Amino acid sequence: xxxxxAEREITPAVSENSKHAYWMKEALKMAETALEHGETPVGCIxxxxxxxxxxxxxDTNRSMNGTRHAEFLAIAEMLLSYPKSALNSTDLYVTVEPxxxxxxxxxxxxIRSVYFGCANDRFGGTGGVLNIHSxxxxxxxxxxxxxxxxxxxxxLLRRFYIQENxxxxxxxxxxxxxxxxxxxxxxxxxxxxxxxxxxxxx
Amino acid sequence: xxxxxxxxxxxxxxxxxxxxxxxxxxxxxxDFADAIVAEVNxxxxxxxxxxxxxxxxxxxxxxxxxRFAKRTMLPDHLLQEIEADTSxxxxxxxxxxxxxxPPLPDVESLQELLAPFAPVPRRRSSATPxxxxxxxxxxxxxxxxxxxxxQVPIYPPFTAAQGEKWTKTMxxxxxxxxxxxxxxxxxxxxxxxxxxxxxxxxxxxxALARKVAEESKQTGRGRGVGAVIVDPSxxxxxxxxxxxxxxxxxxxxMDAVVSVGGDVRYxxxxxxxxxQTDLHxxxxxxxxxxxxxxxxxxxxxxxxxxxxxxxxxxxRREEGDHLSxxxxxxxxxxxxxxxxxxxxxPLESHFLYEVCGQSxxxxxxxxxxxxxxxxKRKHEEANPxxxxxxxxxxxxxxxxxxxxxxxxxxxxPTAAIAIPESTPVIGYVCSPPDFxxxxxxxxxxxxxxxxxxxxxxxxxxxxxxxxxxxxxxxGMLLSRFRAVIFPRAGRMQGxxxxxxxxxxxxxxxxxxxSVAEDEQDDEIEGREYYGLHWRKELNxxxxxxxxxxxxxxxxxxxxxxxxxxxxxDLAFHA
Numbered sequence: 157x158x159x160x161x162a163e164r165e166i167t168p169a170v171s172e173n174s175k176h177a178y179w180m181k182e183a184l185k186m187a188e189t190a191l192e193h194g195e196t197p198v199g200c201i202x203x204x205x206x207x208x209x210x211x212x213x214x215d216t217n218r219s220m221n222g223t224r225h226a227e228f229l230a231i232a233e234m235l236l237s238y239p240k241s242a243l244n245s246t247d248l249y250v251t252v253e254p255x256x257x258x259x260x261x262x263x264x265x266x267i268r269s270v271y272f273g274c275a276n277d278r279f280g281g282t283g284g285v286l287n288i289h290s291x292x293x294x295x296x297x298x299x300x301x302x303x304x305x306x307x308x309x310x311x312l313l314r315r316f317y318i319q320e321n322x323x324x325x326x327x328x329x330x331x332x333x334x335x336x337x338x339x340x341x342x343x344x345x346x347x348x349x350x351x352x353x354x355x356x357x358x
Numbered sequence: 359x360x361x362x363x364x365x366x367x368x369x370x371x372x373x374x375x376x377x378x379x380x381x382x383x384x385x386x387x388x389d390f391a392d393a394i395v396a397e398v399n400x401x402x403x404x405x406x407x408x409x410x411x412x413x414x415x416x417x418x419x420x421x422x423x424x425r426f427a428k429r430t431m432l433p434d435h436l437l438q439e440i441e442a443d444t445s446x447x448x449x450x451x452x453x454x455x456x457x458x459x460p461p462l463p464d465v466e467s468l469q470e471l472l473a474p475f476a477p478v479p480r481r482r483s484s485a486t487p488x489x490x491x492x493x494x495x496x497x498x499x500x501x502x503x504x505x506x507x508x509q510v511p512i513y514p515p516f517t518a519a520q521g522e523k524w525t526k527t528m529x530x531x532x533x534x535x536x537x538x539x540x541x542x543x544x545x546x547x548x549x550x551x552x553x554x555x556x557x558x559x560x561x562x563x564x565a566l567a568r569k570v571a572e573e574s575k576q577t578g579r580g581r582g583v584g585a586v587i588v589d590p591s592x593x594x595x596x597x598x599x600x601x602x603x604x605x606x607x608x609x610x611x612m613d614a615v616v617s618v619g620g621d622v623r624y625x626x627x628x629x630x631x632x633x634q635t636d637l638h639x640x641x642x643x644x645x646x647x648x649x650x651x652x653x654x655x656x657x658x659x660x661x662x663x664x665x666x667x668x669x670x671x672x673x674r675r676e677e678g679d680h681l682s683x684x685x686x687x688x689x690x691x692x693x694x695x696x697x698x699x700x701x702x703x704p705l706e707s708h709f710l711y712e713v714c715g716q717s718x719x720x721x722x723x724x725x726x727x728x729x730x731x732x733x734k735r736k737h738e739e740a741n742p743x744x745x746x747x748x749x750x751x752x753x754x755x756x757x758x759x760x761x762x763x764x765x766x767x768x769x770x771p772t773a774a775i776a777i778p779e780s781t782p783v784i785g786y787v788c789s790p791p792d793f794x795x796x797x798x799x800x801x802x803x804x805x806x807x808x809x810x811x812x813x814x815x816x817x818x819x820x821x822x823x824x825x826x827x828x829x830x831x832x833g834m835l836l837s838r839f840r841a842v843i844f845p846r847a848g849r850m851q852g853x854x855x856x857x858x859x860x861x862x863x864x865x866x867x868x869x870x871x872s873v874a875e876d877e878q879d880d881e882i883e884g885r886e887y888y889g890l891h892w893r894k895e896l897n898x899x900x901x902x903x904x905x906x907x908x909x910x911x912x913x914x915x916x917x918x919x920x921x922x923x924x925x926x927d928l929a930f931h932a
Contacts, residue, residue, distance in 0.1 A: 164455075165711065177598075193684070193688060193758055210691075211689075212689075213688075213689065214451060215689065215692065218681070218692075219671055219675065219692070220668075220671040220674045220675050220680070220808070220814070221667060221668055221671035221814070221837075222666060222814045222815075222833075222836040222837045222838065223659075223664060223833040223836050223837060225667075227568075228659050228696070229656075229689055229691055229692065229696075231657065232659070232694065232696035233689075233690075233691040233914045235626070235628045235629065235696075236629070236630070236691065236694060237629055237630075238628070238629050239628045239629050239631070239653070240628055240652075240653050240654075240655075240656075240657070255836075256828070256832040256890070257829050257830075257832035257833050257836060260658065260827065260828040260829035260832065260854075261657060261658045261659070261829045263826070264652070264655065264657060264658055264829060264931055266652055278896070278897055279833070285895050285896065286888070288828065291886050292851055292884070292885070292886050293852060293886070294650065294851060294929045294931075295652065303581075306782040332472045355741065
């Protein structure tokens with residue numbers, strides 16, 4: 157698949173009883189939609205002045221373009237109605253930690269802050285592999301808050317990866333796979349779970 | 359001059375192609391861990407090894423640590439500690455020190471384990487008995503093993519100098535020049551082959567990238583940044599053709615270009631307002647390019663690399679009925695063409711559509727079936743780092759109703775790279791007229807369709823006028839390019855590929871221990887070095903090359919096309 161994600165549970169930075177929870181649930185709905193349409197289940201929304209102004213989901217299979225991640229689609233939708241400068245006052249809620257590409261794009265677009273679900277140990281750009289949000293750059297840094305509804309985000313990914321990937325040129329048989337519904341107790345930041353989950357990568 | 363004439367008139371950049379070293383090559387990872395050092399009887403050394411290996415299975419990645427050190431080889435801090443320690447019983451000097459790397463056992467069980475191999479106490483001369491021998495318990499005390507703590511490097515040394523430094527300050531290590539490379543850099547033979555394959559025509563493709571850049575700038579659509587995507591398998595065929603015809607294999611360099619993309623960061627409308635391009639129609643370059651105002655910079659999805667890759671995707675989406683299985687109402691925004699992939703410049707349009715089926719097609723369509731042109735490309739050499747599109751094209755697949763079920767497999771990331779020396783290769787396959795499923799005249803594309811094994815930009819090379827920004831560099835990896843090439847003069851402060859400052863006249867100088875030097879230069883240049891093309895942490899890797907122009911020829915161009923403003927370098931994302 158286009159975005160092999162090694163998801164990881166982390167200590168949540170914000171409470172599941174906060175207003176952030178409401179927005180993250182909206183992002184999860186987009187990830188559900190992605191799953192229904194054969195895309196890697198990553199979803200996101202952009203919130204500006206307490207309104208959803210953009211929605212995105214992974215679109216790499218439909219578009220046949222490996223760079224069409226959820227964040228780009230949400231930003232494109234927002235820019236239909238708002239100027240780029242509004243992103244300065246906009247927050248992103250995304251079910252999986254932004255990859256390095258998206259982490260850099262969000263900085264160039266000057267997002268105000270990023271809330272994500274599970275961490276991405278393979279491609280994550282906001283702590284997973286690199287720290288693109290805070291590294292030295294010509295654009296100002298942005299804060300990230302991870303861990304909100306990460307179990308839900310991880311389950312979506314597991315449901316996806318257990319499928320036979322009939323969009324990949326050579327589907328890999330996965331008949332013997334069973335959906336892993338178990339979670340370890342939430343570990344401290346920096347510990348990985350789920351390492352045995354071999355993800356399709358093409 | 360029409361586009362074809364412009365392309366024919368292109369003069370190649372002159373210079374040489376040099377690999378961009380990986381981050382791990384330029385910044386050998388340094389990480390240290392606590393280790394235990396124990397003093398044992400030198401005569402029991404081999405027994406000590408057996409006992410230790412049985413009790414604490416050895417971590418093979420610690421092979422660079424010497425197992426034993428004589429007292430004279432110990433680092434100073436351990437020697438001083440030993441000399442300062444008067445409590446330990448003196449021994450006969452027939453001892454050796456063994457290191458126990460992490461994971462560390464607890465000291466008590468280690469004492470117990472090593473007790474049988476304790477140093478032999480020094481025989482005291484009767485002339486100097488202890489003044490007041492302490493009363494001893496009837497049972498003899500178990501011999502105490504001297505236990506010391508030190509730090510050890512958990513990675514092997516990258517340079518002889520680093521090895522010496524660690525030996526002096528931590529614990530003796532072995533420097534093996536061949537050892538570190540395999541885990542931190544692409545296999546040298548793969549690097550050399552790809553370098554050789556891109557060398558003959560890279561000057562042309564980079565010159566074309568600059569033409570595309572100039573077009574973006576002169577139309578006010580974007581900054582002067584351009585990208586050119588090349589299919590190396592077509593290049594292989596050009597080489598073979600030229601060899602057969604006894605012609606210059608660079609003559610038809612343009613035939614291997616599958617897509618070009620220009621920067622269009624000023625051309626997208628936001629909130630229904632006029633774009634910067636429309637606001638300053640007829641003014642070139644766009645006034646927004648004289649400054650870095652993030653609000654006017656569009657976004658990285660409008661950068662040259664992202665657009666070139668999107669044009670490949672767009673061309674492929676037009677194949678068959680791929681899109682009919684999707685409902686655009688789920689994500690209405692995709693219908694708005696956010697990357698402006700339908701608004702093609704003359705050069706973009708020329709390479710995506712117009713040239714197809716003409717000069718690019720020197721071989722008859724059926725030649726792929728002749729014995730001279732084997733259908734299958736052999737995977738000659740295992741390379742876990744780079745995969746290349748399999749060209750095991752099933753020609754019969756073109757008759758299939760459902761191309762998805764007959765797709766050949768692109769190799770997993772562990773598959774082989776295939777760069778045959780002499781095998782003629784099917785670069786693209788001309789399709790029968792009914793292939794596109796429409797009545798319009800068939801267009802043969804240089805872009806392999808899905809049914810021909812085309813998948814993202816797998817196996818393709820991308821040439822850029824500038825170092826791509828960090829976002830585009832990761833987009834390059836996600837698109838599965840084989841290699842990325844840009845002129846050194848086009849390095850950018852926000853770039854994602856360069857791995858070190860330009861200080862070494864000969865990149866690849868392995869024995870210079872220049873880490874400290876590099877760190878200083880970082881501060882001077884004020885940029886991060888990501889070397890994103892090849893990072894061992896990421897599960898897709900590409901090869902990166904810089905084109906070093908002779909006589910600093912690129913500097914003039916740089917000022918002319920890329921750097922507006924007042925002659926100072928203007929930082930922006932390319």
